[in-house]
Amino acid sequence: MLTYLSKKKSEINNLFASFLQQVKQDAERINAWGPDTVDRLQEYLSRGKMIRGALVSVGHEMYGGSRGQQSLQVGAAMELFQAAFLIHDDIMDQDLFRRGKPSIHAQYREVLKSQGGASAGQRTEHLADSLGICVGDVALFLAFELLGTLEVPIELLQSLLKLFSRELVYVGFAQMEDVYYGGVEASPTEEQILSLYRYKTGRYTFSLPLMAGGILAEAPSSTLEDLALLGEKMGILFQLKDDELGLFGDAEEVGKPVGSDVISNKKTLYRYYLFQTVQGENRKRVQKLFGSSPIHREDLLFLRSLLTETKVKERVDRLMDTLEQESRRIIAELGVAPEWREKLFQLVEYNRNRGK
Amino acid sequence: MLTYLSKKKSEINNLFASFLQQVKQDAERINAWGPDTVDRLQEYLSRGKMIRGALVSVGHEMYGGSRGQQSLQVGAAMELFQAAFLIHDDIMDQDLFRRGKPSIHAQYREVLKSQGGASAGQRTEHLADSLGICVGDVALFLAFELLGTLEVPIELLQSLLKLFSRELVYVGFAQMEDVYYGGVEASPTEEQILSLYRYKTGRYTFSLPLMAGGILAEAPSSTLEDLALLGEKMGILFQLKDDELGLFGDAEEVGKPVGSDVISNKKTLYRYYLFQTVQGENRKRVQKLFGSSPIHREDLLFLRSLLTETKVKERVDRLMDTLEQESRRIIAELGVAPEWREKLFQLVEYNRNRGK
Numbered sequence: 001m002l003t004y005l006s007k008k009k010s011e012i013n014n015l016f017a018s019f020l021q022q023v024k025q026d027a028e029r030i031n032a033w034g035p036d037t038v039d040r041l042q043e044y045l046s047r048g049k050m051i052r053g054a055l056v057s058v059g060h061e062m063y064g065g066s067r068g069q070q071s072l073q074v075g076a077a078m079e080l081f082q083a084a085f086l087i088h089d090d091i092m093d094q095d096l097f098r099r100g101k102p103s104i105h106a107q108y109r110e111v112l113k114s115q116g117g118a119s120a121g122q123r124t125e126h127l128a129d130s131l132g133i134c135v136g137d138v139a140l141f142l143a144f145e146l147l148g149t150l151e152v153p154i155e156l157l158q159s160l161l162k163l164f165s166r167e168l169v170y171v172g173f174a175q176m177e178d179v180y181y182g183g184v185e186a187s188p189t190e191e192q193i194l195s196l197y198r199y200k201t202g203r204y205t206f207s208l209p210l211m212a213g214g215i216l217a218e219a220p221s222s223t224l225e226d227l228a229l230l231g232e233k234m235g236i237l238f239q240l241k242d243d244e245l246g247l248f249g250d251a252e253e254v255g256k257p258v259g260s261d262v263i264s265n266k267k268t269l270y271r272y273y274l275f276q277t278v279q280g281e282n283r284k285r286v287q288k289l290f291g292s293s294p295i296h297r298e299d300l301l302f303l304r305s306l307l308t309e310t311k312v313k314e315r316v317d318r319l320m321d322t323l324e325q326e327s328r329r330i331i332a333e334l335g336v337a338p339e340w341r342e343k344l345f346q347l348v349e350y351n352r353n354r355g356k
Numbered sequence: 357m358l359t360y361l362s363k364k365k366s367e368i369n370n371l372f373a374s375f376l377q378q379v380k381q382d383a384e385r386i387n388a389w390g391p392d393t394v395d396r397l398q399e400y401l402s403r404g405k406m407i408r409g410a411l412v413s414v415g416h417e418m419y420g421g422s423r424g425q426q427s428l429q430v431g432a433a434m435e436l437f438q439a440a441f442l443i444h445d446d447i448m449d450q451d452l453f454r455r456g457k458p459s460i461h462a463q464y465r466e467v468l469k470s471q472g473g474a475s476a477g478q479r480t481e482h483l484a485d486s487l488g489i490c491v492g493d494v495a496l497f498l499a500f501e502l503l504g505t506l507e508v509p510i511e512l513l514q515s516l517l518k519l520f521s522r523e524l525v526y527v528g529f530a531q532m533e534d535v536y537y538g539g540v541e542a543s544p545t546e547e548q549i550l551s552l553y554r555y556k557t558g559r560y561t562f563s564l565p566l567m568a569g570g571i572l573a574e575a576p577s578s579t580l581e582d583l584a585l586l587g588e589k590m591g592i593l594f595q596l597k598d599d600e601l602g603l604f605g606d607a608e609e610v611g612k613p614v615g616s617d618v619i620s621n622k623k624t625l626y627r628y629y630l631f632q633t634v635q636g637e638n639r640k641r642v643q644k645l646f647g648s649s650p651i652h653r654e655d656l657l658f659l660r661s662l663l664t665e666t667k668v669k670e671r672v673d674r675l676m677d678t679l680e681q682e683s684r685r686i687i688a689e690l691g692v693a694p695e696w697r698e699k700l701f702q703l704v705e706y707n708r709n710r711g712k
Contacts, residue, residue, distance in 0.1 A: 023525070030530065030555055031533045033532040033533055034529040092489060119540050119647065120647070121647070126450075127535065127536070127540070130447075130448035130535045131535060133489060135532075136493075140493070140496055141522075142521065144517065145518060145522060145525070148503075148518055149518055157514075161503070161504025162501060165501035166497075166501060169494050169501070172490050173383060173393065174387065176491075177387045179487060180389070180483070183474045183478045183486075184468070184475050291477070
C-alpha cells in the first residue's frame with residue numbers, strides 16, 4: 001500500500017506541475033501575487049502525503065475503472081481542497097507550522113516583516129492572516145477548476161460535483177463545531193464528538209475520495225453507500241488513534257510536542273470519558289491540567305495512569321477494536337479483487353496501529 | 357432596468373428559498389451549526405441588491421436564450437460567491453457592518469458573548485472570525501453545488517465551471533493586492549490600481565455574470581469577448597464613481613461616514629493622482645490626513661478643494677467620461693435588441709451618475 005501511495009503521489013505531483021504551470025502563466029498578467037501564490041501552493045502541496053488524492057485512484061481501480069487520468073485529476077482536486085482547509089485551519093488555530101515548514105499565513109508574516117510590516121494602526125499578523133484567507137480561497141477555486149474540466153460523461157461530472165460540494169459543506173459545519181468547542185469552556189457530548197469525527201475526518205478523508213473513485217468507475221450506488229460507511233468507520237478509527245497518540249505517543253515518533261492536545265484542551269473522546277468517570281482530588285487535578293501550559297512529564301504520566309486505572313483507555317481501545325472489525329467486515333464484503341482487499345486491510349491496519 | 361433587477365431579485369430569492377430549505381434539512385443531521393448557518397446565509401443573501409445575479413439573466417435574455425431557470429440558478433450561485441467574498445472581506449477589513457446589519461463575524465461575536473465568550477487564553481473576536489471564515493467557505497461550496505447541478509449540455513457546464521473558477525482565482529489575487537496595499541505604507545502604481553479595479557470590480561461584478569448568461573444562451577465566443585470588455589469598462593467606471601462618492605459624496609446619501617476612505621487610507625486613483633501633483637505645505641497636510649482618524653469636515657473640504665484646484669477631479673472625470681463612452685460604443689455594437697441596449701445604457705448611466 002505504501003508503494004502504491006507514493007507512486008500515486010508522484011503522478012499527482014506531475015499533474016500539478018503542468019496544471020499549475022498554466023495557471024501561473026495566466027496569472028502573471030493579474031499582478032505579482034498571482035505567480036507567487038501559485039508557487040507557494042505548489043510547494044505546499046508537494047509536502048503532503050497525498051493519501052486523500054491517492055484514495056480516489058484506489059476507489060477507481062478496485063472497481064475496474066478505466067479513467068486513470070481523470071481519477072488523478074480528481075485526486076489533485078482533493079489535495080487542493082485539503083490544502084485550502086489546512087491553510088484556513090492554521091489561521092483559525094493560529095498554528096505557525098504545517099508539514100514541517102511555516103504555514104501559509106506564517107510565510108506572509110515573514111514576507112511582510114521583511115518589508116517593514118504593516119503601517120501604523122494595522123497589525124502585521126492580521127494582514128498575514130488576510131492574505132492566507134485569500135490563498136485558501138484560491139486553492140478552493142483551483143480545485144473546482146480541476147473538477148469542472150474533467151472529461152467524463154455529464155452524469156458522472158454532476159455526481160462528482162454534487163458529492164464534493166455537499167460533503168465539503170458538511171466539513172464546514174463540522175469545522176465550526178470543532179472551532180467552537182476549541183475556544184469555549186463548554187464541552188461537546190459523546191454524540192457530538194463522534195459526529196465531528198465522522199464528518200471532519202471519516203467522510204471527508206476516506207469516504208469522499210473512495211466514493212469519487214467509485215463514481216469514476218461507474219460503481220453502483222449500493223457500492224458507493226458501502227464505501228461511505230467504510231470511510232466513516234476507518235476515519236473515526238484514524239481520529240481515535242490520533243487522539244491516543246496525542247496522549248500516549250512518543251514525542252519524537254508523533255512529531256509534535258508531548259501533551260499539546262492537553263495544552264490546547266482538545267475536546268477528545270478520551271477527555272469526555274475521563275470527566276465522566278474521575279472524581280475528587282483527581283478530578284480537580286485533571287480540570288487544572290486541560291488547557292494549561294506547559295504540561296510537565298509528570299503531569300502526562302499522571303494522566304496516562306489515570307486513563308488506564310479508570311479504564312477509559314480500555315474503553316476507547318474496545319471502540320477502536322469494533323471499528324477495525326467493522327471496517328474489515330465491510331472490506332471483505334465489497335466484492336473487490338484480493339489485491340485490493342489486501343491494500344484496504346493494510347490501510348485499516350495503519351489507521352489502527354500507526355506510531356504517528 | 358430597476359424594475360427588471362428587482363423582479364430578478366425576487367425570482368432568485370425564491371430559488372434560494374427552496375434550495376436552502378433542502379440544504380438546511382440535510383444539514384440538520386450534522387450538528388446545530390448546519391441549519392443555523394443556512395438561516396444566516398439566507399437572511400444575508402436576501403439583503404443584497406443581487407445586481408450580479410440579475411446580470412446573468414440580462415446576458416442570457418439579450419441573446420435570446422431559453423434557459424430561464426438555469427440562468428436564475430447561475431445568478432443564485434453568483435450571489436452566493438458574492439456573499440462568500442463579502443463575509444471573508446469583512447473579516448479582513450474588520451468591518452462590523454454590512455448591508456445595514458452586523459456582518460457575519462460580528463453576528464458570531466454577539467452569539468459568543470451572550471454565551472460567556474471564549475475560554476481563558478482565547479479571544480472571542482478571533483473565534484468569531486474563525487466561524488466567519490467557515491461560513492464563507494460553506495457559501496462557496498453551495499455556489500459550486502448550484503453550478504454543478506445545472507441541467508445543461510456538458511459543453512456549457514464545463515465552460516461555465518471553467519469561467520467561474522478561473523475568474524474567481526483572479527479575484528483572489530486582486531483581493532490580495534487590495535488587502536496588501538490597504539495594510540502597508542507603500543502605494544500601488546497607476547497601472548496596479550487600474551488592474552485591481554479591472555479584476556476585483558470590472559470582470560467579477562460585470563463581465564463574469566454577463567458572460568455566464570451569454571454562455572447559457574450559446575452566444576459565440578466573439579460575443580463573450582465583447583461582454584468581457586464591456587464589463588471591464590463598466591466596472592472600472594463603477595469603482596471610480598465609488599471612489600468619488602467616498603470623497604465628494606453626501607454622507608446621508610452614500611450611507612457610510614464621510615471620509616471613511618480617507619481614514620482607511622484607501623489607495624484610490626484620486627489619491628494616486630493627488631500625490632503626483634501636490635507639493636509643499638499642502639502635501640504635508642494631505643500626507644497627515646490619509647490614514648488618520650477622525651477626519652473633520654474642514655479637512656474633507658480642504659481635500660475636496662485641493663482635488664479640484666489640482667485638476668485631479670477633472671482628470672478622473674475625463675477618465676470616467678471615456679469609460680462611459682467606450683461602454684456605450686461597445687453596447688451599441690453588441691447587436692442586441694433595442695430594449696436590451698436601452699437597459700444596458702441605463703446601467704452605464706447608473707454606474708456614472710448614481711448618488712450612492
